[in-house]
Amino acid sequence: MGIRARLAHIFGKLGIRVLRLLGRAATTAPGRVILAVDPGFISRVSGQVRHSRAVITGTNGKTTTAALLEGMMAGAGWKVVRNASGSNMAAGIATALVDHDAISGCDALVAEVDEAALAGVAAMVQPDLAVVTNFFRDQLDRYGELDRTVDLVRRGLERVRGTACLNADDPRVADLADSLPGEVDTVFFGLAGEASGGERDAVDPAAAGLDTQFCPRCGGRFTYEGRVFGHLGDYRCPDCGWRRPARHVVGRILDADGAGLLMAIDFPDGDSLVAKLGVPGAYNAYNAVGAAAAARAAGIDGPAIRAGLEAFTGAFGRMERLSLEDREVVLALSKNPVGFDQILRAVADDAGTGAVLVGINDGHADGRDISWLWDVDFEMLDAGEVPVVVSGTRAEDMAVRLKYGGLDLERLQIVGDLEGALERAVERSPRGARVYALLTYTAMLGLRERLERRGLVGEMWRG
Amino acid sequence: MRLRIGHMYPDLMNLYGDRGNVIALARRLQWRGIEAEIVGIAAGDAAALGDFDLLFMGGGQDREQAIVWRDLEARREDLRRAMEADVVLLAVCGGYQLLGHYYRMPDGREIPGLGILDLHTEAGPTRMIGNAACRSEYLPEPGTLVGFENHGGRTYLGPGCAPLATVLSGHGNNGEDGGEGAVYRNVFGTYLHGSLLPKNPHFADLLLGRALARRGAGTMGDPLDDSLEWRAHRVALGLAGVDGREA
Numbered sequence: 280m281g282i283r284a285r286l287a288h289i290f291g292k293l294g295i296r297v298l299r300l301l302g303r304a305a306t307t308a309p310g311r312v313i314l315a316v317d318p319g320f321i322s323r324v325s326g327q328v329r330h331s332r333a334v335i336t337g338t339n340g341k342t343t344t345a346a347l348l349e350g351m352m353a354g355a356g357w358k359v360v361r362n363a364s365g366s367n368m369a370a371g372i373a374t375a376l377v378d379h380d381a382i383s384g385c386d387a388l389v390a391e392v393d394e395a396a397l398a399g400v401a402a403m404v405q406p407d408l409a410v411v412t413n414f415f416r417d418q419l420d421r422y423g424e425l426d427r428t429v430d431l432v433r434r435g436l437e438r439v440r441g442t443a444c445l446n447a448d449d450p451r452v453a454d455l456a457d458s459l460p461g462e463v464d465t466v467f468f469g470l471a472g473e474a475s476g477g478e479r480d481a482v483d484p485a486a487a488g489l490d491t492q493f494c495p496r497c498g499g500r501f502t503y504e505g506r507v508f509g510h511l512g513d514y515r516c517p518d519c520g521w522r523r524p525a526r527h528v529v530g531r532i533l534d535a536d537g538a539g540l541l542m543a544i545d546f547p548d549g550d551s552l553v554a555k556l557g558v559p560g561a562y563n564a565y566n567a568v569g570a571a572a573a574a575r576a577a578g579i580d581g582p583a584i585r586a587g588l589e590a591f592t593g594a595f596g597r598m599e600r601l602s603l604e605d606r607e608v609v610l611a612l613s614k615n616p617v618g619f620d621q622i623l624r625a626v627a628d629d630a631g632t633g634a635v636l637v638g639i640n641d642g643h644a645d646g647r648d649i650s651w652l653w654d655v656d657f658e659m660l661d662a663g664e665v666p667v668v669v670s671g672t673r674a675e676d677m678a679v680r681l682k683y684g685g686l687d688l689e690r691l692q693i694v695g696d697l698e699g700a701l702e703r704a705v706e707r708s709p710r711g712a713r714v715y716a717l718l719t720y721t722a723m724l725g726l727r728e729r730l731e732r733r734g735l736v737g738e739m740w741r742g
Numbered sequence: 743m744r745l746r747i748g749h750m751y752p753d754l755m756n757l758y759g760d761r762g763n764v765i766a767l768a769r770r771l772q773w774r775g776i777e778a779e780i781v782g783i784a785a786g787d788a789a790a791l792g793d794f795d796l797l798f799m800g801g802g803q804d805r806e807q808a809i810v811w812r813d814l815e816a817r818r819e820d821l822r823r824a825m826e827a828d829v830v831l832l833a834v835c836g837g838y839q840l841l842g843h844y845y846r847m848p849d850g851r852e853i854p855g856l857g858i859l860d861l862h863t864e865a866g867p868t869r870m871i872g873n874a875a876c877r878s879e880y881l882p883e884p885g886t887l888v889g890f891e892n893h894g895g896r897t898y899l900g901p902g903c904a905p906l907a908t909v910l911s912g913h914g915n916n917g918e919d920g921g922e923g924a925v926y927r928n929v930f931g932t933y934l935h936g937s938l939l940p941k942n943p944h945f946a947d948l949l950l951g952r953a954l955a956r957r958g959a960g961t962m963g964d965p966l967d968d969s970l971e972w973r974a975h976r977v978a979l980g981l982a983g984v985d986g987r988e989a
Contacts, residue, residue: 651759675970680940
């Protein structure tokens, strides 16, 4: 390793220490310094990774899929570097490489990467493994239309060598297979059957306002044999005949409750495993099967994959649990309609729910346009009597959304400050019950930072 | 009394929380004890647009708008007759652009529109994105409209329609002439989403009032308690950099 990379490492290390002494998370800023000192730092250090350089991208599930894959690799005894805080552009990855001393060697790099940053990051990381989770509409003010996001990922995947694990149940993801470089192996993954559906799933797909309704190859309108949620499922184009490709790795939900899932995963060689996952929801089943497909491609064996799944209790802010005044608080990052609907379904299905906090910020990282709140089925909260506290920079918009969704206003309270709002939600919840905090990205960062200071949650950079 | 609201292309033109506008219209009727019938009008559906009291159309992605366009072309005369019969129509963003004469692409090609509103749109080099506020003479006090805009097209009005509002903050129709949206008879077009109507209850009631008046209903009854809506309105004014008292 050259002098330049060593210097960048030392500067980065210093930056991280100083910022953390100041109580800051230090996930992105040190990376900028590192890359300023040595623009080639990421490619130099990832060149030294012994076994696997993985990139995980897609709209939802990046952080959880990456955390699961890390756990599976750790189960095989590997030393893994991951950008655990969700800081998923080049600077965040550089910070993680320095923070975990990748310069002195590691077995794997697991990087979750922002869709728009994939091409740049992949050019540096030279990945030999990629996972694409799904494409949903997200932050239109930032990314533009879905077609643009898909193109950015397509371009990023041109840099991948080795294996690409694609969610076959999402037509826009499956369609990427045809534009992969020739020497790349494609592993399709997906879920069997239909999960318990939300209200969206009960209606005709043509009227459901799915994010993807049309065949990317000919423009025909898909029909579905079955849908898991959103546009994920067993689609077929009646015009050109293109349909969901055969899957190599298939997950099945055997049992589910508010706390987690029991699932089976079948691999192509006839091998299969059953594991308990400590996070609920069909969307987490997708994350599990995507991570398992990637782990298998990296040569991780079944027992280690199972151990990784069972050890997992939630990534940073993704159904992360903590205890506060005899209530269990569940932090759930909720950032776009389909993801939000899945979490609301879990909240509504959990008989132990005592109160709900919804924190909506409109910072750059959240998306400044909050019109997507009207695409979320908040009507799921109408049944029952649990109190709902709204907070964040767009608390009032959220309150209006709930009012027009039909929520009894007696149950609704606006508390602008997020920490105060959580305290209010906890107060209004019975002891022993669960308080769900559904938060956009910067609302999650802000609240979590306060909770860290009180020692209620671990430091975010440890993931 | 029962109003029929037609939601045009709810599956295709739903880019920016557009269904929030329809939810707002339906709820505000329901809270007044007036029945609302919401009908989704999809491409290919047989629907006589003149049978509706109020029509709504949102915006879509390019791919979806191309499909909508093929369907709308067949409905052009039906829609025109409905407009001349003063059926109320609100069109947001992409739907607004489709009502004009044409959309000129960066390469100079012109995609024809319905020609129901005397306006045209030209593709611009950058997108106009952000919180926006404007003031409309059509609205009662405080007269302000708030929302979020995100459009690449610049829309220019001809003499056959009037701007809906004057820009206080943001870009409006084209970033040049200070106008936002367009009005012709009971047809309203705007770039503002957010969703627009839930936090602009006076505008929602303007649309409902015109639809009811057309049916001969004199009054909308007692005002609703909109304190929550106005709180959200004031927050949005602040985000657009407009002081509620000055506006």
